[in-house]
Amino acid sequence: TKGQEACGGEVFQIGHLNFRYQEGTPVLRDVTLSLDSRSTAIVGQNGAGKTTLVKLLKGLLKPVGGSIWYGGEDMAGKTVAMLAGEVGYVFQNPDDQIFKYHVLDEVMFGPLNIGMKKEEAERHAREALKEVGLENLAAENPYDLELSERKLVAIASVLAMDTRVLILDEPTIAQDWKGRQIIGGIIQRLEKQGRTVVAILHDMDFVSEYFRRVIVMARGQVLADGTREAVFSRKEVLEKARIEEPSLMKLCKMLGYEKAYFQLKEGEEV
Ligand code: ADP
Numbered sequence: 504t505k506g507q508e509a510c511g512g513e514v515f516q517i518g519h520l521n522f523r524y525q526e527g528t529p530v531l532r533d534v535t536l537s538l539d540s541r542s543t544a545i546v547g548q549n550g551a552g553k554t555t556l557v558k559l560l561k562g563l564l565k566p567v568g569g570s571i572w573y574g575g576e577d578m579a580g581k582t583v584a585m586l587a588g589e590v591g592y593v594f595q596n597p598d599d600q601i602f603k604y605h606v607l608d609e610v611m612f613g614p615l616n617i618g619m620k621k622e623e624a625e626r627h628a629r630e631a632l633k634e635v636g637l638e639n640l641a642a643e644n645p646y647d648l649e650l651s652e653r654k655l656v657a658i659a660s661v662l663a664m665d666t667r668v669l670i671l672d673e674p675t676i677a678q679d680w681k682g683r684q685i686i687g688g689i690i691q692r693l694e695k696q697g698r699t700v701v702a703i704l705h706d707m708d709f710v711s712e713y714f715r716r717v718i719v720m721a722r723g724q725v726l727a728d729g730t731r732e733a734v735f736s737r738k739e740v741l742e743k744a745r746i747e748e749p750s751l752m753k754l755c756k757m758l759g760y761e762k763a764y765f766q767l768k769e770g771e772e773v
Contacts, residue, residue, distance in 0.1 A: 513537045514574065514668060514699045515560055521568035522555055530555050532723040533569070542690050542700040544710040547720035547744050553703045554595065556720070557670045560701070561592040588617035591661035595672040597653040606632070606656055607641040613664040624663070631659035636685055651677040655685070662689065669693060671702040675709050687713045711735060711749035719744045
């Protein structure tokens with residue numbers, strides 16, 4: 504129901520953001536948007552600037568121009584360490600963030616690092632491993648696991664920190680149907696709790712199933728930003744950003760029920 508839905512207001516305010524790497528060409532050009540507690544998918548072709556944008560939100564990169572405000576405060580004055588307990592970030596490649604030799608140690612590392620006591624950290628870690636369906640692998644070496652499982656370990660290690668914001672870079676890569684269901688369930692759970700989920704995705708079926716807001720990026724700029732219904736119904740945007748329509752939408756169109764797709768989706772919002 505509407506009453507249970509979070510309405511946390513703005514979480515990030517991004518104003519006239521510009522970025523380039525060293526003396527390279529601009530990667531983000533005058534990006535202005537705000538992010539609230541709706542689950543938000545960022546889509547667009549490779550090289551559009553999606554990862555760069557979310558790294559800036561995590562404080563891993565600093566703007567070349569413009570500003571990012573988090574929770575009403577300018578991020579310019581904050582270090583990555585100050586944001587560690589606030590903004591969780593799951594890298595595209597789990598091997599960029601996994602470095603312990605036991606799954607449980609790996610998942611406990613973040614919580615311990617932000618000051619949780621050992622017992623609490625372990626409880627959080629075990630809960631997070633359960634949520635991603637890997638509780639039986641707690642004693643394994645992460646390097647012995649498959650890529651899809653390492654990605655779930657990486658997700659668990661960020662979930663265990665219980666941050667207000669969760670950024671996911673390509674969470675569904677290498678996941679089968681079950682993994683996608685698990686990740687989708689986590690996104691829904693976090694959104695219900697008023698957390699902000701921001702994810703970069705290439706899988707439009709997954710986007711249209713789990714994300715209420717879609718931001719389309721192209722060449723360092725925001726090409727479209729709105730509800731999934733609004734964005735997926737804009738043919739020119741999909742073509743320009745070379746985005747595939749979700750398959751359910753294609754099917755409805757093929758059957759001549761184009762409107763049915765959107766009614767179906769709108770029905771879920773009520
Ligand atoms: P996306 O996530 O949409 O694929 P990225 O943010 O990864 O886009 O990349 C945007 C642009 O920035 C690309 O042209 C990419 O080559 C460039 N880029 C990304 N990371 C670096 C880096 N560390 N150094 C220099 N250029 C980079």
